[in-house]
Amino acid sequence: MDSLAAAPGTGPATSPLPIIRKPRPAARFADLPADRTLVMGILNVTPDSFSDGGTHPTPDTAIAAGLRMFYAGADIIDVGGESTRPGAAEVSPEEEQRRVLPVIEALVKAGALVSVDTTHASTAAAALKAGAAIINDVSGLTIEPEMAELAARTGAPYVLTHRRGDAKTMNSLTEYGDVAQDVAAELMGVRDKLYAAGVAPEQIIIDPGLGFSKTDQQNWELLKNMAPLEALGHKILVGASRKRFLGTLLTVAGKAAAPQERDHATAAITAISAARGAWAVRVHDVGSSLDAVKVAARMSRPQLGDTRTTN
Numbered sequence: 108m109d110s111l112a113a114a115p116g117t118g119p120a121t122s123p124l125p126i127i128r129k130p131r132p133a134a135r136f137a138d139l140p141a142d143r144t145l146v147m148g149i150l151n152v153t154p155d156s157f158s159d160g161g162t163h164p165t166p167d168t169a170i171a172a173g174l175r176m177f178y179a180g181a182d183i184i185d186v187g188g189e190s191t192r193p194g195a196a197e198v199s200p201e202e203e204q205r206r207v208l209p210v211i212e213a214l215v216k217a218g219a220l221v222s223v224d225t226t227h228a229s230t231a232a233a234a235l236k237a238g239a240a241i242i243n244d245v246s247g248l249t250i251e252p253e254m255a256e257l258a259a260r261t262g263a264p265y266v267l268t269h270r271r272g273d274a275k276t277m278n279s280l281t282e283y284g285d286v287a288q289d290v291a292a293e294l295m296g297v298r299d300k301l302y303a304a305g306v307a308p309e310q311i312i313i314d315p316g317l318g319f320s321k322t323d324q325q326n327w328e329l330l331k332n333m334a335p336l337e338a339l340g341h342k343i344l345v346g347a348s349r350k351r352f353l354g355t356l357l358t359v360a361g362k363a364a365a366p367q368e369r370d371h372a373t374a375a376i377t378a379i380s381a382a383r384g385a386w387a388v389r390v391h392d393v394g395s396s397l398d399a400v401k402v403a404a405r406m407s408r409p410q411l412g413d414t415r416t417t418n
């Protein structure tokens with residue numbers, strides 16, 4: 108067999124005889140494409156995430172799902188072992204690492220660029236050791252400030268997400284004046300802590316934290332007015348995928364759309380974010396967002412040079 112070898116668990120979700128490819132050299136952050144918005148695939152190795160919780164009961168099924176996203180074209184795979192959904196139970200760093208480390212190791216070995224979605228500095232450190240390249244801290248440094256030293260020491264890119272409180276309290280912390288200005292100002296305060304710890308500006312990726320300490324209305328306001336966040340001068344990551352405000356938008360006969368019914372709306376937000384120059388989107392359904400990114404990238408080229416007639 109040439110470059111492809113059959114192995115269980117890694118082809119399309121429906122395929123009984125999936126495909127695994129030869130390991131590739133580990134991907135590097137510096138080699139990510141810079142001419143389009145990147146697509147970060149979500150891999151929650153948790154029993155209780157709101158959309159894909161419990162989908163991956165063993166490391167093997169999680170690895171298979173991660174590889175499917177990687178082979179479908181995801182630029183980054185974001186691996187998390189603790190649900191961030193409102194009211195979710197806390198997970199110890201030990202349990203979190205037991206969930207994510209084998210998955211990260213396998214995906215890195217296959218050549219994927221991996222980020223680790225964690226609020227624990229010890230898990231972030233262990234994940235970096237296992238080959239992860241990016242720290243994705245949804246707490247915005249509020250749970251374990253030592254994340255800042257870790258990012259400074261390792262030089263790893265750090266996703267600074269806006270959130271108030273924790274998973275239990277965040278939904279009651281939604282008082283803002285102007286939500287876009289306030290979120291930018293709060294992020295600037297944390298950004299300054301990162302600078303003080305020695306983190307370089309180019310390591311920082313800003314995330315508005317859609318669905319974290321925001322009402323549905325505030326999520327839409329933030330999406331509409333990202334200018335104050337963009338003015339901070341960092342890469343922007345947008346994480347709207349399957350979130351509740353999309354379910355509310357797509358309500359039919361008084362019933363909000365289920366998480367799995369929100370992928371078309373997610374892809375629409377990807378197209379809008381890409382047209383605005385977002386660095387990356389964090390999504391469950393990689394294929395539809397890759398297509399949306401391609402549309403936005405094509406539209407933004409200086410000249411549309413096609414001479415063929417299409418219908």
Ligand code: PMM
Nearest residue numbers: 156157191245266268314316317346
């Ligand atoms: N949302 C969730 C988890 N991690 N990370 C970043 N950077 N931004 C987000 O918006 C974000 C995140 C919650 O959603 P999930 O359960 O689908 O992972």
